[in-house]
Amino acid sequence: MxxxxxxxxxxxxxxxxxxxxxxxxxxxxxSIYMDYDHHKVPYKLYAPDEKYLLHYDLEEISGLSVFGADHLLAVEDEQGYVYVLKAENGEVERKIKFAKGGDYEGIEAIGNRVYIVKSNGDVFSFEISDNDEVEAEEVDTDFSSGNDIEGLSVSGEKLLLACKGKGEIEDNKVKGKAVYEYDPKEKKVAGKPLFNLKEEEIEAFIENRKFFNKIHSFDPSAIAVHPLTSDIYWLSADKVLVVLSPDYKLKEVVRLDGGIYRQPEGICFAGDGTMYLSSEGDGARGRIFKISYKSY
CATH class of the missing domain: 1.20.5 (Single alpha-helices involved in coiled-coils or other helix-helix interfaces)
Known part of the structure; x- marks a missing residue:
């Protein structure tokens, strides 16, 4: 018994x-927002841990970067200011005037030096100090407004610049969306893209899925390199997140919930893998979402 x-x-x-x-x-x-491999992308993007409502100046936040252990840097696409935010709540601690108004789309920090990219590919940089107004160095690259640069990230000693528009510079022919390396020491963009990706490749990757099996388009708005895996997270304002392996192979594609991320425009990672993803307000206040790194 x-x-x-x-x-x-x-x-x-x-x-x-x-x-x-x-x-x-x-x-x-x-659901369409959960239809991805959580071992490959260990984040619950459909259920962020925290949401920060930003200052009204950042309604059109367009770039985001981690700065030190406790801060984030943000830029918006009209005024030439860098905003220093508290990472714990998104509150503006200070803002730094670095240039006149323009279409600024990406921001990154290497140590104490801040880099900002304009949509035409011009790269601005300056050292953060106690001054709230600085004269940034401006580098005119080989890009043009037709490339519509909308992504900036650090990778080793180089910066990655992601094209939302055409992928060609000078005479090279590129299909799909392209990412180029920028050498901040040489102040020069590589002549050929580091990698490129076509919409058809994304479509083929997800075509057999149950829920998320089609994209509307892929218009990159931000890019970031994961500090623990070296995977490349490539964000689209069309609410799609593409993840590539360190050798630039397509690894995963995630559909983002438009009810949460109205217009995703920025992405960055803390050293422990915590993701910060920013979204324009689309008529309301801009937002930053904090999403924990999970172990599955």
């Missing part, structure tokens, strides 16, 4: 465990 009771209990426990496992699996794959 004791053996029978033990067997029944063991069977019930196994059945319950199986049910719980299936429940977890279904939970993370039963």
């Amino acid at each position: 004791k053996d029978l009771i033990f067997t029944c209990c063991a069977f019930s426990f196994l059945a319950l465990s199986t049910l719980n496992c299936n429940s977890i699996t279904n939970t993370v794959s039963d």
